Amino acid sequence: MNEELKVPTMAELFAAGKQPEVLFWVGCAGSFDDRAKRITKAFVKILQKADVSFAVLGTEESCSGDPAKRAGNEFLFQMQAVTNIEVMNGYGIKSIVTACPHCFNTIKNEYPGLGGNYQVMHHTQFMNALLEEGRITLEGGSYKGKRITFHDPCYLGRANNIYEAPRNIIKKLDAQLVEMKNCRKKGLCCGAGGAQMFKESEKGDKEVNIERTEEAMQTQPEIIAAACPFCNTMMTDGVKSKDKEASVKVMDIAELIANAEDL
């Protein structure tokens, strides 16, 4: 089924004199992390199904600089940002969609001050819009009545006030959305943000992802829905540590749609 994946690069389209509707910013996790690559592919399938003309930067894409900035390395962040902006402005890119809330936040909020002005959307917003415009339709079916809890990524929710787009999609799946006691504005972090993903945590009594997984488990979910590759990793690890991976799946919103559509 992989031959179906047609992923044009900006360079190819540019050479053919074409401009896509939107740039899909894949991000480092989406490009290299085995789990996140499945999310990337699911999202590409949705884009194809909806006939969205898109392209990726491919080998011209580089880290958005988010983990460097949150770690305090403003130099490295700005070097990354300026390089990426040069590439994207070179292609005259106007709108961007990404499945990573960290890339989303950085490109949307921190690139404009360095000369990168784009309309930036998170993939949950983009997919929600596709659903609302009728460019994709959901029958629900396989998810009908399933208990799904949604873990708010900090950089999507609190950082950018996006709470409803992912929830609307879950509701359209005819699934039963069950909320954790800490959700939306009070959503508890998965423990990966602020460059924590790349280091051991400081001494404490517990890992943050275990705490959050326990909160998720209290809702007795069949699926923990995530909307961030890093949250996905943290929650998956949490579920594994509870020996629940057989009964509880951690899935990205894009994967939910792709599966429901049997893509």
Next chain:
Amino acid sequence: MQYLPNIIFLIILITGIGYFSKNVKKLIRNINLGRGEMPADEKPERFKNMARIALGQSKMVVRPIAGLLHVIVYLGFIIINIEVLEIIIDGIFGTHRVFAPLGKIYNILIASFEVLALLVILAVVIFWLRRNFIRIKRFIKPEMKGWPKMDANLILYIELVLMALFLTMNAADYQLQLMDTPHYTKAGLFPVSQFITSIFDGMSVNSVMLIERTAWWMHIVGILAFLNYLYYSKHLHILLAFPNTYYGKLTAPGQFDNLEAVTKEVKLMMDPNADPFAAPAEDAPPPDKFGASDVMDLSKVQLLNAYTCTECGRCTSECPANLTGKKLSPRKIMMDTRDRLEEVGSNMDANKGKFIEDGRQLLGDFISPEELWACTSCNACVEACPVSIDPLSIIISMRQYMVMEQSAAPSELNIMMGNIENNGAPWPFNQMDRLNWVDES
């Protein structure tokens, strides 16, 4: 001799307000030790935030119990201050209940002050129980031991005493009115204190007058003392919550400022025409320090944040690092920043307004790297603060110093950053392999 009380009153009033003003000047001087300027943009938006968050208490009521109790004390504080105005006029001019000619309105005013005073007493008692008996977690964290705990209790005791004095004063006054005492104008409605009045039954006019005068004087002197206590206490928030919410962040919470000093350097590095060997001009100012190791490296708004913090601990109670037993407590970040700023201020006071290097700084002597590296930058603390304090921005400023000035990041983060520099991803994958996922099954 007839004017002696008026003169004494004036002296106390001027001393009280004068000493407070002196400390306010100090406070402003200390805040101005910070970098940059206070934001002067988007005034309407800022006023709206101040009205909604500080005046309207919108973020306090997110936690309904503490929120409701706080609204009562807050309203009591603001409304009962109308009474203080009357007391000051009476004190200066030797009048008694000078607003009494307002008639019905006056009755309503006095009655509502009394009801509020009773409610404040009730709220304060519940607050005290919450702090000392129910032992709510956020009130017994390590940074709350010693002075911060005592400070919190002292504030409650003072408020309790002030309200009790206010009601005693009214009760005695009402009794004197009933006894047709000259000078005691028949005015006011006393829905609460009338129930205390009966304890004065059988006392002579002079004794009741003595009680009334004592309560009156102690009440106003107490208010002036409380005003002066503010500067030495966490309680400054009753004033600073207003400017602090006004100057609060307007951009998306996830947006961290881009350091301008770095932008300049990056532009120079990216400019193919720049001379890499160019020496800086002779008169060029020394380059800005990157990030913050001490309070003078923080911004003015960050320092105002520190003075505004009233140590409620809502930030800490929502911090994922703190919840899982790490050392980081956003409240402690704010308390440490304020304590260091006060230390720097006292140093300046002792040295004719000049800061003499004391071999101490915020990083290390107050806040440890372990605390700073435990932050996930999740913004829960910022969201939780009822008065728009941003502990996260201070954490990031201090990380910037550790990384860019000291190269003192944890080694795993150095590896991550090395990877980004070398191959454009936090992991050691080649940038040329970025599209390989398309062909993998």
